[in-house]
Amino acid sequence: MSAKIETIFSGPALRVNEALDHLPKIYNVYFIASISTIAGMMFGFDISSMSAFIGTDSYLNYFHSPSSTIQGFITSSMALGSFFGSIFSTFVSEPFGRRLSLLTCSFFWIVGAAIQSSSQNRAQLIIGRIISGVGIGFGSSVAPIYGSELAPRKIRGLIGGFFQFAVTLGILIMYFISYGLGKINGVASFRIAWALQIVPGLCLFLGCFIIPESPRWLAKQGKWEQAEFIVSKIQAHGNREDPEVLIEISEIKDQLLIEEAAKNVGYATLFRKKYIMRTFTAVFAQIWQQLTGMNVMMYYIVYIFQMAGKSGNANLVASSIQYVLNVVCTIPGLFVLDKIGRRPLLIGSALMMAAWQFGLAGILATYAVPWTDSPSDSVTIKIPKTHIPASNGAIACSYLFVCAYAFTWGVGIWVYCSEIWGDNRISQRGNAVSTAANWIMNFAIAMYTPSGFKNIDWRTYIIYGVFCVAMATHVFFGFPETRGKRLEEIGQMWDEKVPAWRSASWQPTVPLVSDAELARKLSVEHNEEKMFEEDSNTDDERR
Structure with a gap:
């Protein structure tokens, strides 16, 4: 089913990504991670913006002192939306790319924050939190994958941990904002705080236009030239002959062969012996x-x-x-x-x-x-x-x-x-x-x-x-x-x-080939391919 969806939307997906590529791109991996993990910061914002106000008089009076059961559902409704968002994210991420998934994340988050900040009753607050949660579900599923697909192997663990760091930073920032707004007497205190959640959503939305697409996703669409360019820019300042670039491209090729073999692998496979x-x-x-x-x-x-x-x-x-x-x-x-x-x-x-x-x-x-x-x-x-x-x-x-x-x-x-x-x-x-x-x-x-x-x-x-x-x-x-x-x-x-x-x-x-040996082998193969292409071009010119 997933393969059919990707085939159907392959053309539109590439056109969408071309539309996102009109602006110049920044290839610093730390900057890219700081943009993509704004999705984690949103989760932190949500935690603080709720925890800071559930004990205040303005919140309790406006929402008629929710019982423990109702307050539990108000708080947990964000996670409920995230559950569904994480499931549906693959239907956007695989056919259309990682950046469009992050744009979808920001869209749902912004809409949900707007609904929360204008809440007239508990039901509207819950609906807003569920919609925001759908956005978080997209972000939590896509952002870590996007970071790992772009990061050089030596710092992949560090970049992978950025998501959790962004969550904790979002908690801290939003808590101090809520602390200050808590001095306002009345509903404006929590309304302004919830409305300010729109800001990271906008930052993620705009940031998606200045970060590159995942090279692994581009390679899967047959855009090898663009994929190799992005890998070389991130890992070697544009040097396509760098050993790390050669290894990375080789790993991408191996990964795609594995994925081709895995098309018939379903969720039931996870539960086999x-x-x-x-x-x-x-x-x-x-x-x-x-x-x-x-x-x-x-x-x-x-x-x-x-x-x-x-x-x-x-x-x-x-x-x-x-x-x-x-x-x-x-x-x-x-x-x-x-x-x-x-x-x-x-x-x-x-x-x-x-x-x-x-x-x-x-x-x-x-x-x-x-x-x-x-x-x-x-x-x-x-x-x-x-x-x-x-x-x-x-x-x-x-x-x-x-x-x-x-x-x-x-x-x-x-x-x-x-x-x-x-x-x-x-x-x-x-x-x-x-x-x-x-x-x-x-x-x-x-x-x-x-x-x-x-x-x-x-x-x-x-x-x-x-x-x-x-x-x-x-x-x-x-x-x-x-x-x-x-x-x-x-x-x-x-x-x-x-x-x-x-x-x-x-x-x-069975010992594996070392990185140095693999790099030497790939460098030789790459040079042989270039020599073959040059000889072919020379023969064509003679004809």
């Missing part, structure tokens, strides 16, 4: 990322600090510190994954997150008292002002949890899920399935958490702490190490059923 453990691992990697409880700390940070006894400006300032820590701790995560490895970081941080969740639950269980006149239906307990050290301890546990998450599970899972398949024939469909699992869990957790706070208060953190212990156990026994391994080596590991705890020291039975 050969691939089912890879599918299980990738899907659970995304599920566990959500079950850490991080989105509880992000979406409902105001509720958490209300339980800790903070209110008004004190609550907002304490929340902003958490968002700053989230950004700061994400930065080393972009580098440390390739230094230490995936498994040690994921296991160690999961156990640390469990400790801070249990610590937060213990403090609230010991010092919190019932809060009968709480302004929120979801917050039923708080630590009284007579126990300030306990309040500070609860906030410290929240801060330490975010630090443990940000540089490991936050950045690492997106990188890990792109590496784990070991077979390009199934990676695209596999990533779609695992990303969909992430969004549906995001929806479930955002939906459940307010009711959880209302009904079992501090015990909610016990549940997430247990999940963190479970995920550490699963990583130890079921997540093989992928650091420093090529795609073919990862595939060999799965085929040989190497135990996960031995995967870091495992070596392939």
Whole structure:
């Protein structure tokens, strides 16, 4: 079905991309990544713009103090839209290219933000958030792929982590904007904040006109000259004879041959005996990322600090510190994954997150008292002002949890899920399935958490702490190490059923050709092709 769609729209797709190429292009890979990952920044904007206002009087009065169930659905409706957006993104990304998908992302985001900012009731707010979510679904599915297809191999992990960094940066920027606008008395506070979400949408829309198309997508359309030009501009300042350029073009050719062979590979293939453990691992990697409880700390940070006894400006300032820590701790995560490895970081941080969740639950269980006149239906307990050290301890546990998450599970899972398949024939469909699992869990957790706070208060953190212990156990026994391994080596590991705890020291039975040897071979072949073309041209002239 997908192949038929691509064939039908091949001509229109190329015309659309030609229309996007009228303006000069910027080929700096960091600039390109900063534009494409605005899609991640939008997700961060959404988190902050909701979490900053759900505890304010203007929001509660205008939307008639939503119950815990209704507030859960308002918050989670964005993730619901993202689930569907991520599924449908392939029907735009494959036939029409990555840039048009990013333009689609910006379109839905802008429309959704406009609807939210003009909301007259809960239903309109929910509809606006669902539409914005569709845009985020497109962006979260396409932006990481686009970055990996353009980035030089040596920094592909770094560029891949830009998406998560953009999410954390968006959370921080929008939170401070919302903090300032929160000083406005009345509905203008949240209306202006939600309207300002249009700005990153416009930046992404305009940015798509000055960044190049994915060379892999162009090669798939038969535009090899243009694909080679873009690769050479990004990786070697236009030098098409550079070894890295030759290797990259060779890999693109190999990739297209694999995709040609994979046309009959469907989603059912993921669940065959050969691939089912890879599918299980990738899907659970995304599920566990959500079950850490991080989105509880992000979406409902105001509720958490209300339980800790903070209110008004004190609550907002304490929340902003958490968002700053989230950004700061994400930065080393972009580098440390390739230094230490995936498994040690994921296991160690999961156990640390469990400790801070249990610590937060213990403090609230010991010092919190019932809060009968709480302004929120979801917050039923708080630590009284007579126990300030306990309040500070609860906030410290929240801060330490975010630090443990940000540089490991936050950045690492997106990188890990792109590496784990070991077979390009199934990676695209596999990533779609695992990303969909992430969004549906995001929806479930955002939906459940307010009711959880209302009904079992501090015990909610016990549940997430247990999940963190479970995920550490699963990583130890079921997540093989992928650091420093090529795609073919990862595939060999799965085929040989190497135990996960031995995967870091495992070596392939059939050594692969080194990059230097491959570059020399490709350079010779490229020169031979050029000599053949020159001889052919000379013969033509003689005739």
